Amino acid sequence: MKKILWLLLLFSAFIFTEKGTAAENLQAVINSAKDGSVIKLEDKIYAGNIVIDKPLTLMGTNETLIEGDGKGNVISVRAPGVTISDLKVSKGGMDRNSAEEYAAIKIYTDGNVLRNIGIDESFHGIYLSKAHNNTIENVRVKGLGKEEIAAQGNGLHVYYSNGNLLINNYVVGTRDGMFFDYANDNKVIGNEITKTRYGLHFMYSDRNEFKNNIFTFNTGGAAIMHSNQLKLKNNQFIFNYGHRSFGLMLLSANQNDIENNTFYMNQRGLYIDQSTDNLIKSNQIFQNQIGIELWASSNEQVFTENKIEENTIPAVTLGGSGRNDWSQEGTGNNWGTSFPLLDLDQNGVGDSPAIYKSSLYELIEDQELVYLFLKSPAIKVYEKMNQLMDNEKTMFEDQHPLTDSEKPNFYLSGLVIFAVIISAIIVKRRKLLCISFGRNGRKI
Template identity: 25%
Template structure:
């Protein structure tokens, strides 16, 4: 890197910190700079589109604001090796056809670090930009109807890019198109459509991200050689609310993730697709989802072992009718932990002696007639299951069998989600108990009783 000609915007600096809008023309600074220069931009509010057509470092000092004023794009990068750091960038247009964008990149090896993007249609749009770095940015989309939003982050043929420590919210997707060997790490994504969305992107690693309150946490489509490790997918809900969706994806490892409170924890549609037996799902905690794992019929080649299925309303579902015979629920004589497993462990090896079979009549009925889900949580739900146990003739065939159900959860997850004695709960308890005590006290000890006795109003002695 050359630091030969650092151009410091002297005009701006003399006025600092009361930089007047327009006191520095960033475009002029850029055109005055040579390739490899570092351009420092002082704090202030700048308008107008910025085009960077030579390798430069554009660095904001004191977080200057680049305001698009609600029109068009804001920064366009057409040269490789550009770095953008330390800006606040806001107010793109809302034209979905033109894909109005805060930082548009059409070159390789760009570095976009520590920027705050606010009220943007598209946030960062990389096209044909391999080996880039997107780190520590905050990307807030426009709060529009989902159909009118743009992508917070989009990678198109941006191989080997690193996306880490970003927070992306209120956008449509953070989407990877045709980008191989990308690393997505330590990001937060919430209140969008798909937290991370992979299309035809192979060899991607997605780890330690937090994906919550989206429609889908991570949706993997038409990709292969994927690793999804140590992420948390929480409360991804809606008509297709999945923690993780897998569509025609091959050779994936889903390990050590937490899926809590989603409509569906993991949704498996045609995966694995071309490589048989290449789906591996292990050491995940799948808890308090409406459905733990949902399979489309005829899905096969997945191995699920050492996962914890805790208190999902339906642990495993098959959409429509079908069997899960092509999928394995154990490996090396270790199955999964099921919170509703009724068996026990006689020989102390951690594996229950009886098989775990999912043959609940109510689930079977709702699979055939989804409208019957209306009766979930009613006593009739339990009554139907009771009847199924008492009258084996009406008991459905098992959907699947775990031959080696685990007695204890293999991995304790969720401690970091916090469990705290809530003071409000204590107060609620105290309040309720004191209401009860007060009523009983009034009845047996209080002035009312004396008053009643004194007035001798209807008192049976």
């Protein structure tokens, strides 16, 4: 009997302390491990708030979960050369008023690798704090959703951190998908961000490369503020919609290259304010309410080789007229069917400028709610009335608009057919006149 009672007590103690023992063992193993060790975790839950202070590899499985107590960082990396892979992390501190911004994984050092990690229920997903040359790959961060955006942090937060690679990550439902603050020379490639405030948010961050990323269903696709010499190429900004929404915003952003991106079904494709010397080239800007919104505080933008078509308003300039170029070295933009153009010499450039005039700039400047009604029939009536009263302003003038050279030029074809018919009529009438009056006009 005593043996049975002793076994029951031992079994009860084991069940009660299993989670705590796992946590103690994990931190103890980390503490006792040698530099460069590989720690393989099991298919179980480990208690978090662990600190990694030496170079090692922490490797889990699809069923490994490191769970915090909701009061701090679940994992703190305080040594360089750490690799964390193939596990889930949950329940980081959510206190917005703490001295430190908590995260599921917070990195304070250089040269670390985070790969194949799932994160939820944390203020920030991954936070790089003065950490350089790290790789963040295939990390999935799930936030609390749009109803709780103000109560949480960002999916991937990069603070005073340079030379990092963020590749093939997925972020949904956080405040900002990726936030860069005083972070330079980073590469952001192949990430997908959805249902956030800003998919990407740059502040005082220069020379970053941003390629092959996808932004959908955010309030704003990407907000580039006080940041210079960025390269944004081959990204997709699709259906970023709401009050004052945009695909891409440039605010006090200079000398940036924006090439081969797609802006589709946004409230505003591009929004440019207080920015100078940006190159906007070879982008697809279509079916947005406003293709390009350009404030007069922005100068020396160059728009060239863009396809800008089927937008409710192709482009609007607000606050006056800035000094911007709508073509470069004789190459303008393709405006689709918005401006039917002749190209008699078939060189791919229209024979006349593409000029767009509108009166809507006054409404937009005075009343922000106009954005919500740009597709209303009343707006079209308003534009028509101002057109009749000659109360419009030139929004842009593209001196060298492009035509679809690969498509048949129906206007030219029609003109040629018309000319042939007229020539045939003239020749026939001339022949009849010659028969009736002779070549000198006398009747014979």
